[in-house]
Amino acid sequence: MMPTSALTPAIRDEIARLGSADIMVGIPSFRNAATIGHVVRAAQAGLVQYFADLRPVLVNADAGSPDGTQRIVVETEPPDYVEQILLVRPTNKLARVSLTYPQVDGVGGKGAALRTLFEMAAALKVEALVVVDSDLRSIVPEWIELLAGPILKGGYDFVAPLYARHKYDGTITNTVTYPVTRALYGHRIRQPIGGDFGVSGDLIRHYLELDSWTPDVSRFGIDIWMTTTALIGGFAVCQTRLGAKIHDPKDPGSDLGPMFRQVVGTLLELARDNADNWLGISGSHEVPAYGFERYVDPPPLQVNTLRLLSQFHAGSLTVCETWQRMLRPENYESVLLLAREAGELAEAAAHKLGLDSESGGGTAGSDGIPSTDELSDAVSSFHFPDDLWARVFYDLMVSASFGDIPMERLVAALVPIYFGRVGCLVIENRRLSGDQAEERVERQAREFELLKPYLVDRWREAAAGHSAATGDAAIAAAAIGDAAAHKGSSI
Numbered sequence: 001m002m003p004t005s006a007l008t009p010a011i012r013d014e015i016a017r018l019g020s021a022d023i024m025v026g027i028p029s030f031r032n033a034a035t036i037g038h039v040v041r042a043a044q045a046g047l048v049q050y051f052a053d054l055r056p057v058l059v060n061a062d063a064g065s066p067d068g069t070q071r072i073v074v075e076t077e078p079p080d081y082v083e084q085i086l087l088v089r090p091t092n093k094l095a096r097v098s099l100t101y102p103q104v105d106g107v108g109g110k111g112a113a114l115r116t117l118f119e120m121a122a123a124l125k126v127e128a129l130v131v132v133d134s135d136l137r138s139i140v141p142e143w144i145e146l147l148a149g150p151i152l153k154g155g156y157d158f159v160a161p162l163y164a165r166h167k168y169d170g171t172i173t174n175t176v177t178y179p180v181t182r183a184l185y186g187h188r189i190r191q192p193i194g195g196d197f198g199v200s201g202d203l204i205r206h207y208l209e210l211d212s213w214t215p216d217v218s219r220f221g222i223d224i225w226m227t228t229t230a231l232i233g234g235f236a237v238c239q240t241r242l243g244a245k246i247h248d249p250k251d252p253g254s255d256l257g258p259m260f261r262q263v264v265g266t267l268l269e270l271a272r273d274n275a276d277n278w279l280g281i282s283g284s285h286e287v288p289a290y291g292f293e294r295y296v297d298p299p300p301l302q303v304n305t306l307r308l309l310s311q312f313h314a315g316s317l318t319v320c321e322t323w324q325r326m327l328r329p330e331n332y333e334s335v336l337l338l339a340r341e342a343g344e345l346a347e348a349a350a351h352k353l354g355l356d357s358e359s360g361g362g363t364a365g366s367d368g369i370p371s372t373d374e375l376s377d378a379v380s381s382f383h384f385p386d387d388l389w390a391r392v393f394y395d396l397m398v399s400a401s402f403g404d405i406p407m408e409r410l411v412a413a414l415v416p417i418y419f420g421r422v423g424c425l426v427i428e429n430r431r432l433s434g435d436q437a438e439e440r441v442e443r444q445a446r447e448f449e450l451l452k453p454y455l456v457d458r459w460r461e462a463a464a465g466h467s468a469a470t471g472d473a474a475i476a477a478a479a480i481g482d483a484a485a486h487k488g489s490s491i
């Protein structure tokens, strides 16, 4: 269903006051008082330095943060500060707005904030919208050019970021969204959920017309939804080299569960409803990258690998039945064995390191908990194979589209397996350089491509069975017949 968008009277007033603009920077936020001032200053300076002839507007869509985030946006250095640091006099006055966005169908979150930004951008008829996160430390004015330039100068509709990230950062991207988007839709977009994007006016209008918006899209599903619907819609997509992404750090084992469910749930629903778009595609191709290459070392992150392995094991006790129903028998057996092994290794390691079972809850390298390396050394024999991970994900896709278990339950059951997979990657990458870890991500992505026929075969089989059972000829046609005739690129 198309979401109902009720812009508040305050937002309508803003739109009426602003009239129109050429370029917009949008910043979603929730409790980012400590960092958003820097992002606003960088965006302002970028608009003046690189797009002096365009009429700019900067909009912050906030969740109603109690920490003064919105006040900082409107009170951060006045625009003449830009004149002092750049020695450029702005030709056009910069309109700077902070507003509290309305929920979409009763749901708030990053995606709901972006929906307000899309509606404002469309109402103001902007040519390019640049969206950047409010917890960024590494943003510089040039990012505005790097994200809007391909749209304004190159005719692109969607600009995805390319960053140097620490080898332990971006785990949802590395294990799911990058390899799956690449294997399904054939485009090698390295950061499909990076958070910092450029979008053309045409694509914004397309976004507002789609009826695939769900509650998860109103939350953290928004990024994969934007990227995937741009690909499905055939829009011109490129990447842009931004350098390092430095933002508020998150430990995958404690901070990323809900985000993982929202991102993966969105990816699965889009795959289910657009099978005729991806069934015929094999292989993948490079996506053009804009901007000069950079060499940077992102700051290190700590990950509690013992906790990841313990949570994988805990999953085998709590959601084992769902695993059994969503996975093929041989994959289920392998996952169960691995989860038990993870539990044993984590327990032995905790004992050896003198940690009580509670310490699994702390952050590696602090609170008396050993560093990522020390924890990982203690469980170094743990190995979760690339091909098993790909098969698990593909089994999940088939179950989510044709099985009788609700999507939320399936996605929740994948979370502990994802923890096991991430645990293995962190353990195995601990001695590798950033470049070597990147090569592992590529190897895994190739595995997803190699195994795509495994997915397609099972998808067609399940679709045929499903349509026989329900008499749903439309699904069968979409899944079997059309795929054969599909134009799909097969590079």
Ligand SMILES: Nc1nc2c(ncn2[C@@H]2O[C@H](COP(=O)(O)OP(=O)(O)O)[C@@H](O)[C@H]2O)c(=O)[nH]1
Pocket (backbone or CB within 6 Å): 027, 028, 029, 030, 031, 032, 061, 062, 063, 108, 109, 110, 113, 132, 133, 134, 135, 194, 195, 247, 248, 250
């Ligand atoms: N408006 C709004 N923004 C949010 C909400 N949750 C997160 N954000 C913003 O979305 C961006 C990305 O969130 P973050 O937690 O840094 O996620 P990550 O960096 O992608 O892991 C940041 O700018 C957040 O302030 C929310 O509920 N409402």
Ligand SMILES: [Mg+2]
Pocket (backbone or CB within 6 Å): 133, 135, 247, 248
């Ligand atoms: Mg962040």
